[in-house]
Amino acid sequence: MPVVDTGFSVLSEDFAAAPSRHFAWLREHAPVHYEPAIDSYFLSRYEDVRRVLTDHEAFSTATLQVRAEPVMRGPVLAQMTGAEHTAKRRIVVRAFTGPALQDQMRVIHATAAELMAPFLPLGRMDLVNDFGKPFALHVTLDVMGLDRRDWQQVAAWHSGVAEFITGMTLTPERRRHCIDCAEQLEAYLLPVIERRRRDPGEDLISKLCTAGSDGIAMSDRDVTALIINVLAAATEPADKTLALLFKHLIDHPEQLAQVRRDPDLLAAAIAETLRYTPPVQLIPRQAEEDTVFAGTTVPAGATVFCMIGAANRDPDAFTAPDTFDIHRPDLGTARSFTAAAQHLSFGTGLHQCVGTAFARAEIETVAAILLPLLDQVRHSPGSRYEEAGLYTRGPLALPLDFTPVR
Numbered sequence: 001m002p003v004v005d006t007g008f009s010v011l012s013e014d015f016a017a018a019p020s021r022h023f024a025w026l027r028e029h030a031p032v033h034y035e036p037a038i039d040s041y042f043l044s045r046y047e048d049v050r051r052v053l054t055d056h057e058a059f060s061t062a063t064l065q066v067r068a069e070p071v072m073r074g075p076v077l078a079q080m081t082g083a084e085h086t087a088k089r090r091i092v093v094r095a096f097t098g099p100a101l102q103d104q105m106r107v108i109h110a111t112a113a114e115l116m117a118p119f120l121p122l123g124r125m126d127l128v129n130d131f132g133k134p135f136a137l138h139v140t141l142d143v144m145g146l147d148r149r150d151w152q153q154v155a156a157w158h159s160g161v162a163e164f165i166t167g168m169t170l171t172p173e174r175r176r177h178c179i180d181c182a183e184q185l186e187a188y189l190l191p192v193i194e195r196r197r198r199d200p201g202e203d204l205i206s207k208l209c210t211a212g213s214d215g216i217a218m219s220d221r222d223v224t225a226l227i228i229n230v231l232a233a234a235t236e237p238a239d240k241t242l243a244l245l246f247k248h249l250i251d252h253p254e255q256l257a258q259v260r261r262d263p264d265l266l267a268a269a270i271a272e273t274l275r276y277t278p279p280v281q282l283i284p285r286q287a288e289e290d291t292v293f294a295g296t297t298v299p300a301g302a303t304v305f306c307m308i309g310a311a312n313r314d315p316d317a318f319t320a321p322d323t324f325d326i327h328r329p330d331l332g333t334a335r336s337f338t339a340a341a342q343h344l345s346f347g348t349g350l351h352q353c354v355g356t357a358f359a360r361a362e363i364e365t366v367a368a369i370l371l372p373l374l375d376q377v378r379h380s381p382g383s384r385y386e387e388a389g390l391y392t393r394g395p396l397a398l399p400l401d402f403t404p405v406r
């Protein structure tokens with residue numbers, strides 16, 4: 001029988017208000033926390049989380065069949081293994097790295113400038129809703145070759161898809177709404193896929209459609225699932241990371257001043273933001289065999305949630321883990337965006353994020369444009385900072401004031 005920690009729940013309002021306040025207690029007293037309402041285990045120690053994410057025999061991604069496949073309209077990368085996973089992952093990686101990445105950075109520059117322009121003379125902008133969300137979605141639509149004018153519609157469908165994947169206790173009505181969103185997104189994508197099959201370009205959809213030349217013929221269902229997979233995976237964490245980066249720098253003025261003086265420090269600031277407040281807080285897995293963690297057995301078949309936020313603040317992995325410090329020697333900026341990362345914000349092992357290099361380039365580029373423009377940047381007077389989310393987490397809004405740009 002699992003041990004239930006009476007009085008504590010990751011589903012409580014108290015936990016939702018500020019998860020990081022509970023991380024130390026969890027790691028120390030309930031490192032294998034069982035949540036009866038959703039029959040799932042929550043692991044919070046760094047070593048245990050790393051073990052789950054790298055022991056692919058003992059922990060599979062089978063949970064995604066229920067958690068993601070219905071809204072992705074087919075199998076997603078994280079569900080795949082072996083040759084199929086390697087081959088399909090390679091196509092996606094190619095679209096987000098190397099020469100493709102160089103081209104995308106030019107477009108990212110232009111997109112950032114265009115979206116920011118109306119707010120500069122005002123000296124005020126909500127970095128999440130005015131800029132970050134539309135920016136991250138525009139960028140993803142561009143990489144896919146989808147029409148950026150459709151961004152608001154795609155954003156609405158996407159939020160239904162994301163709610164399904166990240167929701168812990170969805171009502172039947174919300175479930176239906178999420179599936180409706182996914183069906184409409186699929187109906188929007190299918191004619192595009194058909195056109196790209198006939199007349200391919202350089203975009204990601206075309207590359208998936210023509211993957212037959214790489215020896216992997218993909219059906220419309222496969223392409224749709226991968227597109228929705230990348231759309232969901234690429235957009236939300238990027239806009240959350242950008243907002244969190246600015247929040248932490250504004251809250252640590254000395255470090256903000258250092259980054260302003262030396263923009264080469266931006267990569268370290270992004271890596272530390274990811275460690276300190278990972279936008280993807282939970283990664284689910286399914287136990288394939290009985291496994292013992294800290295004296296507690298997680299039974300075969302159980303759903304396990306890796307608590308990335310808690311693991312990244314484990315003192316066994318990082319010195320003074322609750323301090324935001326862009327100079328911390330135990331992070332290693334260069335490796336923070338590779339498979340050798342010490343933080344776990346991109347996951348680790350076979351299913352580590354394929355967008356690490358892209359995410360770094362995207363956020364670094366846009367932050368390097370924003371920082372010199374937003375002179376005297378500060379929280380807007382009277383604004384109350386609020387974060388939300390258990391699975392993915394970030395600011396609901398980030399109203400900022402700065403010196404208006406004439």
Ligand code: HEM
Nearest residue numbers: 077078233234237238241280345346347351353354355359
């Ligand atoms: C700061 C930004 C980002 C963060 C924090 C992040 C985080 C993550 C995490 C934690 C995983 C692992 C999931 C697991 O193990 O089950 C993952 C996987 C993935 N990410 Fe990202 N991601 C980011 C940006 C991106 C971008 C820009 C893309 C665009 C290509 C992307 C595409 C993917 C894909 C396709 C997977 C699945 C990989 C596989 O299963 O082989 N991500 N991401």
